[in-house]
Amino acid sequence: MKKVALNVGEYQGVTYYSDNEEERYLLKAIRDPEVDKSVTVIMLNPTTTEEALADPVVQKAIHYFPNKVGKVNIVNLFPFRENHIHQLDEHMKGQNMRDFSIIKQNLHMIKLAIKDADEIILAWGSLPDGFSEAHYHTCIRDIVHLIRVFHKTNHCYVFEIEGQKSLLTWDNHPHHPREGKIKGLQHVSELWIEDGCLVLRF
Template identity: 30%
Template structure:
């Protein structure tokens, strides 16, 4: 179990972790939002939208959440964009997800969906999706910055994945807010988008900075050329 790094946060993170399904063989829980107050100066908020919760809640963290916290707190990890600009005024971090279901392996998510339908109903599962996306959209509206970071899940229904991602992207089309993706470099992503042109997920990679993006009418995530670091340009 990962712990929050106490020097990086103020107080206890806030989230509501609740049970969706509980049987003798399976426990499925959900988290729609995780709110964290960072131990640094500033008064702005950022919403980071990932795929689904892994472990983190009010009492414990996980590797990915700790990495994102450190990225926004540590001076050596100041998110750079527009080549010479630093974003250093972020105090409030909201962790959101396309899917609210806890599972540390995305390969298990489709099986979780089947169990929820079996134990409850398709209507309950749909209501779960809608509640989560509605909260994500409302949180985005009140955030100063937005980071798209959901990656590409393994063994998950692609139509559903793209439907959920599209709902978020439709909200930020032509938005006056500053929208970013993480600048990374690993086997699944080169610098700022995955090989399938999705925003990279922060797990299993080093976070190097931020790249500001636009979302066009075709729901494409388009990095602003002026914001791409010189060494990333092709």
């Protein structure tokens, strides 16, 4: 794994890539190391933007949080750096999700980010067109399991997106920041897996 230091504006950052930099496992955006509070945002996948902190979606997410948050961790359901989400499945063709080393490494980094977080923002968006529903729901189930293991079920939130009438997408998933301006956070009162799918209650 390759660790790369970043520095953009008021933020210092650390990014954890695979050795060939085709996957990004974790982005830490640190505003103030003296402030203990940390937030973890779980999105869908990183883009190919060379400077991770300069990615407009990443900037939108980290700049939403006030000065009382010292660190924002960005992790993703899938670590593959891909601008076209409908092509995400190409990275996993012929792979068993439970044995795929890249996915296992990604889940390990998500585990660390969840354990570290005071607040967890669920923000991966709808199932992409043409994407494997099995792959998608497998990763979400693993994340819900980790949230429960580290007793973070009462620390989960979703973004409220300007112009969106519902707190969830049409297929009942948390909105992704790319969908519009973030206008607030909504606390998740309950979350569980039912018939293989995520259920959120507010």
